Amino acid sequence: MEFGYDETTERLRAELLDFMAAYVYPAEAAVSEEDGWSAPPVMAALKAEARRRGLWNLMPLAWNHRLPDDKFGAGLTNLQYAPLAEIMGRSPHLAPEACNCNAPDTGNMEVLSMFGTPVQQERWLRPLLDGEIRSAFCMTEPEVASSDATNIATRIERDGDEYVITGHKWWSSGAMNPNCEIFIVMGKTDPSAERHRQQSMILVPRATPGVEIKRGMRVFGYDDGWHGGHAEIRFQGVRVPAENLIAGEGDGFAIAQARLGPGRIHHCMRLIGMAERALEEMCRRAVDRVAFGKPLAAQGVVGEWIAEARVRIEQARLLVLKTAWLMDTVGNKGAHTEIQAIKIAVPQMTEWVLDKAIQVHGGGGVSQDFPLAQMWAAARTLRLADGPDEVHKASLAKRELRKHGAPR
Incomplete structure (x- = not known):
């Protein structure tokens, strides 16, 4: 590399x-x-x-x-x-x-x-x-633990030349944007199939009868408009042409895995930028602000935070770059371990750096006058989005243990 x-x-x-x-x-x-x-x-x-x-x-x-x-x-x-x-x-x-x-x-x-x-x-x-429209991704559901994709309860049932979608989604990213015209919806086409072949994905135009946007979800009080907002949606007997199915019946889980790998690393790439911005803001504030007769930068604990932030950012960046290189050279499957590792490490690192930057800013850090509070909310959310920390850690541990003879 x-x-x-x-x-x-x-x-x-x-x-x-x-x-x-x-x-x-x-x-x-x-x-x-x-x-x-x-x-x-x-x-x-x-x-x-x-x-x-x-x-x-x-x-x-x-x-x-x-x-x-x-x-x-x-x-x-x-x-x-x-x-x-x-x-x-x-x-x-x-x-x-x-x-x-x-x-x-x-x-x-x-x-x-x-x-x-x-x-x-x-x-x-x-x-x-072309940037003419926006889209939404509808996977997570309020009634089930959606970190296990096989729990998905939404039904996608074939009826002649159509599929009928019935289900309840929330945290459907992008759906609140007025320019959002198409949803990618994950649901079950065959609940009796092998557990990773039960799901499918289908294209549902927003204007289709039976699609009901219940409300916009807020993230730590923010509308999270930069993702087009997140919606709670009910699909009540929604009918779309059979050709709207993506790939084939039973391919939904595999498609989700193919989608989430790049999605996870892209989030982590952006999080590195958030952490860098937070460190810069922290340093500027530490130099400009005086407390107890000396700049905050001269306070030992602040210096420790700044040094630790630099170390953590560099470590995370190197792991993200290695993961990107592996995805390019051996594919997403070959980079599976590293994709999980960055999804665990990078949001936690960014959350930590932002927390220290907020602390150095005092009251300003939690206000709208600086970008730190909203960035912190985004970083904390990404410890849940695309799979919570605990799921990635459990999977990563299993992969490591298999190297030493543990059963699959």
């Missing part, structure tokens, strides 16, 4: 850093005063500028489960994308969407690029790539 960035990455990094400084950071103050599920008015201008600079659809989208394809975006590898996602993560509520690299659309585009039919790609993937 080479630690230096290649020419393409360096060029895009320079362009992205300039875009952030000239356009994104100056827009943050105005956006922080807004609330709601719609994109802020400034987003259209940011998107236009990102397109002009060639900073559009930078995330890797695969055509054979591993290799990027520039017909579905910039054609970057995970290793090339990692430092770019980190930069965008420094302003997570503006930069990813400005570059059309925001969740959950990236994961949904991944699904459609790998598993969608040409008709599905033309109808839904192309508008997503």
